[in-house]
Amino acid sequence: MATEAAGIDRPLLVDGFLQRRRYQLQLADAAADEHTLVCLPTGLGKTAVSLLVTAERLHEAGGKSLFLAPTKPLVQQHADFYREALSIPDDEIVVFTGDVRPDDRAALWEDARIVIATPQVVENDLVGNRISLRDVTHLTFDECHRATGDYAYVYIAERYHADAADPLVTGMSASPGGDTEEIETVCENLGLVNVEVMTEEDADVDEYTHDTDVRWEQVTLPDEVLAIRDALNEVITDRLEKLKSLGVTNTTNPDLSQKDLNKMRGQLKRMMDNDQSDGYKGMSTHAEVMKLRRATELVETQSVESVRRYFERQREAARSSGASKASQRMVADPKVREAMRKAESFDGLHPKFSKARILLAETLGIDGGERAILFTESRDTAEALVEFLSASFDVRKFVGQGDKEGSDGMSQKQQQETLDAFKAGEFEVLVSTSVAEEGLDVPEVDLVCFYEPVPTAIRSIQRKGRTGRQAEGKVVVLMAEDTRDEAFFWISRRREKEMASQLAELKEATDDIEDTVGDDGQAGLDAFSGGSDDDGVGSETDDGAAGTADAVKESGDGGDADGDAGLTDFAAEARGGSEGDGEEGDRAEEDGAESAEESEATDEKTDDDGIVATAGVEEGVEVVVDQRELDSAIAKDLSTRDGLVTRLETLAVGDYVLSDRVAVERKSAADFVDSMLDSDRSMFEQVGELSRAYARPVMVVEGTNLYGQRDIDPNAIRGALASLAVDFDVSVLRTEGEDDTTELLATVAKREQETRDREVSVHGEKTTKTRAEQQEYVVSSIADIGPVTARTLLEHFGTVEAVMTAPEDDLLEVDGVGPVTAERIREVVGSEYD
Secondary structure, eight states: OHHHHSBOOOTTBOTTOSBOOHHHHHHHHHHTTSOEEEEOOTTSOHHHHHHHHHHHHHHHTOSEEEEEOSSHHHHHHHHHHHHHHBSSOGGGEEEESTTSOHHHHHHHHHHOSEEEEOHHHHHHHHHTTOOOOTTEEEEEEETGGGOSTTOHHHHHHHHHHHHOSSOOEEEEESSOOSSHHHHHHHHHHHTOOEEEEOOTTSHHHHTTOOOEEEEEEEEOOOHHHHHHHHHHHHHHHHHHHHHHHTTSOSOOOTTOOHHHHHHHHHHHHHHHHTTOHHHHHHHHHHHHHHHHHHHHHHHHHTOHHHHHHHHHHHHHHHHSTTOOHHHHHHHHOHHHHHHHHHHHHOOSOOHHHHHHHHHHHIIIIISOOOOEEEEOSOHHHHHHHHHHHTTTSOEEEEOOSOOTTOOOOOOHHHHHHHHHHHHTTSOSEEEEOGGGTSSOOOOOBSEEEESSOOOOHHHHHHHHTTBSSSSOEEEEEEEETTSHHHHHHHHHHHHHHHHHHHHHHHHHHHHHHHHHHOSTTOTTGGGGSOBOSSOOTTOOOOOSOOOOHHHHHHHHTOOOOOSOOOOOOOSGGGGGOOGGGGGGSSOOSSTTOOOHHHHHHHHHSOOOSSSOOOOOOOOSEEEEEEGGGGGSSHHHHHHTBTTEEEEEEOOSSOSEEOSSSEEEEEEEHHHHHHHHHOSSSOHHHHHHHHHHHOSEEEEEEEOSOGGGSTTOOHHHHHHHHHHHHHTSOOEEEEESSHHHHHHHHHHHHHIIIIISOOOOOOOSOSSOOOHHHHHHHHHHTGGGOOHHHHHHHHHHHSSHHHHHHOOHHHHTTSTTOOHHHHHHHHHHHHSOOO
């Protein structure tokens, strides 16, 4: 035991900083040899394992290390840990989040030895060609179970295995997935060929874990609260009757399962894809049901104050321009109005508030505890709880950043200051939304109270990991009788058991998984060879029919993005939706709350600094991509192709620039029709600006269901297409989806730059050009001669004026100017304006 307690003495580690734990050293040794998935229960030091591997790789192989974590608070926490643990100058351990300017990141990258970043920022910098992964000798994916679909981890892993000279990947998770198939998917997406699992049953781990007492506390709702719920349920029943008449459901029970709702939505989507008008109407009604169910869940499981705030946001949304029909119908319904009045007149206390206060009094008073955490899914509830509990305890909130509705959030600095104060014992109760669930180093506490059951085993395990690390702790889950809480309770109990058994099975199945994802340690990595014409990583084939604008907005119920939602649910039952889809996850923290990765993406997808510097690490055919196009998979796909270099800019006009004369505006079929009707920013205004800036403007209309959008006469759409081609001289090209668009952009860019020998020049830029650039721009616009010939002319004649006044014979003396070009120049400059 004396040996176990001793500190670890290794190169680059601060002497004695890490306690010697046999299981961590064992995991680190395995991960140093192969691309490895490390599974270790929450609170037992996954980050220390990655740190040990990083230190060894930097010492043995040199280069730099990249550590990715899904949220800004996690990034900052890991950076602080690495700076304390490693004998590397602090300025060589840098943080990359959306708070750091893109051009600053490019400079910091060059000198850094360790970069700790959110994945969206690294994704942006790779697509924008600002950084290169060539010299990265260790890449860590924290909470790696996120590596599915089009999450940024998948793209970064592909680029890393393709670009790095000496790659090594470590994936870390306490809760890797629901079954071996999902774990295999994560391994394949990250290129992991080795799986190392430690459970609390392992002898080396057991001594560092303690029992956690889980207790379920049931509360009874007062009649006034039930009356609000019942009024809303009547409206849900009415809307389900309408959906039943469309043949997409057989029930009008307002307590139908989320699985049934997801199935309904799938049927409606298929109706829309088949140009059935009932599909659009049904999708709008479905969105209304989702909104109403969210309201009933709030009043049942959160508080009347939460549903009051929700109703107010819905009223504001219904009054706004471009309001969805679902919002407008809902707030106008007499029964909903009645529920609103009941909520506004209720002056009682939700029984969960009283129970939470009693539990805290028992823990912190009678039992002599020091700290407690109260988790809730709703920011509204969190704020109300802080106000209520502050009369009896020293309480602070811990929430994500401000949401789209202007709710007061917390900056990264405020979050860190709050956690530091909590660790230091400056206050006793932390009321947190889901932002503190995942991986944050919240100190061990005497009580974790769930304000509501969480039916996702992953999130539940993460929360319970906050207690019982150093001593026995307890978890209490509050449950409202005869409400959705009870359903979530049973789901949670079942999934907890499933997750425990799955981790045990995972440990037994590691050999089989490794056989599946690796062939002698190398199979699966062929997918990361880069530069192929295969489908982009994580991209989904776009069927081209997004539906009407209302249907698009309503089917997702955009809602109020809180940014605090927690882990992606890997349980099979919940795969039908995500928390970003309002009610399609098990529980949304807010109405339509974004998941943590989506909120980070919202914060960090766009670098609002105008045109940014690029690393210039590659040469080839260049495609300039507008920042806003990062929501699609096209830019990522283009960036992985041999001979193509992508550059990110904030373009004044267009979405893609392929040469000095070709720029592309891309619109889905739904966007195309919407922009025909948008008076604030019409498609024709956009195209007019594009055609003034580029000689060969292109409009790409993406999707196969152009004439099935809204209730628009197909001839009106044909008229718009004709106007673009005839009145604006725009080439209109149709593609089937994102993959087809990617191929088209690559083909045009190569044709322009390789076959036609043209350069890329961004017109209409927001930044100021140098005098020489302005002179080149003016001359290059004459008769569409391009920037190369423009520079040659200016070098020969000296000034723009001399070029303009030069006779045809003098123009012919310039290299690259033939009789046709000279004649065109004189014709453009000397002809009368008509």
